[in-house]
Amino acid sequence: MQDPLGAFVPGPVVKRMPLSRGSLSSLSFAVKDLFDVAGSVTGCGNPDWAATHEAAKEDAWAVDTLLGAGAELTGKTITDEISLGLLGINKFYGTPLNPRAPDRVPGGSSSGSASAVAGGLVDIALGTDSGGSVRIPASFCGLYGLRPTHGRISVAGMMTQAPSFDTVGYFTRDALTFGRVGAVLLEEQIPDALPADLVVATDCFALADEPIRRALQPVVDRLHDAVATTPSPLAGAALPDWARHQRILQKANSTTRSALGLIA
Template sequence: MRNDPFLPGPAIRIAGRAGGPLSGLSFAAKDLFDVAGHPTGGGNPDWAAHDPTPSRHAWAVQALLDAGAELVGKTVTDEVSLGILGENAFDGTPLNPAAPGHVPGGSSSGSASAVAQGLCDIALGTDTGGSVRVPASFCGLHGIRPTHGRLDLTGMLPQAPSSDTTGWFARDAATFARASEVLLQEAIPDAVPMRLIVATDAFGFAEPETAAALQPLLDRLKALVPDWREDLLAPGGLTAWARAQRTLQPVEAWETFRPWIETHNPRMAFSVARGLVLGAATPEGERGWAAMVRQEARGRLRHLLPPGTILAMPTTPFPAPKAGLPLPVLGPIRDAILGLCAQGGLAGHPQISIPGSLADGRPVGLSLLAARGADALLVRTALALESGSP
């Protein structure tokens, strides 16, 4: 593992606008975001050689600079964001300071590592199948997957556009809220949610130690929200949702990267190449089934999450696994993680991972979901949980 989560090469340091709301704060950007004058490497040495050096910053980078934050570097990512654990065969695995010897989570691994190590205050990541939520959980950070389609993704390297989002990390709720107001372009509301749903199937899917570790944080949440009840997130099965996302996402990723692969025959880790091959070979009937499950997931979350309601569930089913595990061991781990992350890409609702719990001495996050567009309500809830008052 490597302590430095920033990319090797010339240092990047760009001052933010003086007097902005984020003045005095620093940020880093995952190497899927364009920074003018610097190659966007995407975690693969052959992508940067193919892709021209950008002349403009990505929208999210520019938004933070305009708000006064200082860019202090670009961070390691899983290859072209096709990973969930944070291990990169070319750039190495960034340190998880909250669980040394264990993965930081991916694909926004370097961004989570940089914030967790205190090397910056905020970091930009991306989330398609869990790539902000998982590292937030494993590293003990606040992290958000915003409502799909809400943020401008200009200058962000795509993977699966029907699921891709920009997300961000911070160590504390107050800093997280400051960054969220800028990127969401919305003030954080004063009121907490009126209703809470506890997803019993999601808590049952998590390992018992993780579910138990999250209970005190969940109890604090219940004390903040006037009305709560238990219900199922996915009555037809979390595994069916996971299978649908595991079908749709590789198909889109193959279409995204196909021209590059067919033209340049790039170097890739076996697990990354295998995922793209599986996407290319997915039968039309399987794609159709997965599209129907996506419709089901969207309808279910519309029903569960009217305005003013949030849903609580574990972000990940367990804390960070050890780094360097063999491929046969990694497959079931990735599948289990997707069991609690698939609803993000399928339904596109905002989801925030909140730190504050340890299972076997390693962080695990509590996730909150809300209606589409209610991102700021989740940030407000995180603030209330950290302060202990509505």
């Protein structure tokens, strides 16, 4: 497959045919280079890591689940080194193109996954999110992207960076496909009904820059016409402290695993 976006890890193409027919038949997907694919080395965005580790013996749970639902795996995508980064820049493999804003970064660390979906190379891509690594590239590349509740989707066979924060996430270009993938990975049907209430975090809006608030407000206004919305602070004055604590805990988690030789 041609890769005009620089979204895929250089080298042999990692491909797998579907395991059966299912709700995702005829769709293609790519996986961030943190997910095991049997017979392929999980490189974690670093060539030294890739050169010193053996090929995976079995597929990660999320990979196996998508294959079992009928999707075809067409490649592994670039990530920031060891998934530590939010811009999508990898000094070894390059920065995947942001198809929606070619003069801007794609966001990280699931940069290649977001680029591949936004550029139409695949229908679905798996990413990981510990501190924004799906949400940020989804925003930068104009995609549907989800960081699920921690522990909601199995991380078995995924290289974890900060286990108390790591989650499996995914990207699609349209809401229909997004719902189909969610039903498979969450193992439950996504309801058609709108929620009874939507909470709008007023303190998050207050922290956002004015251009961000202007861009988001019309979306909130449209939602208000469809479902009841409740303005409410998420953490009030403590929100900046929450962000600071998250960064400290994530780095401490990663440093501990590095000292144990679990990550490069």
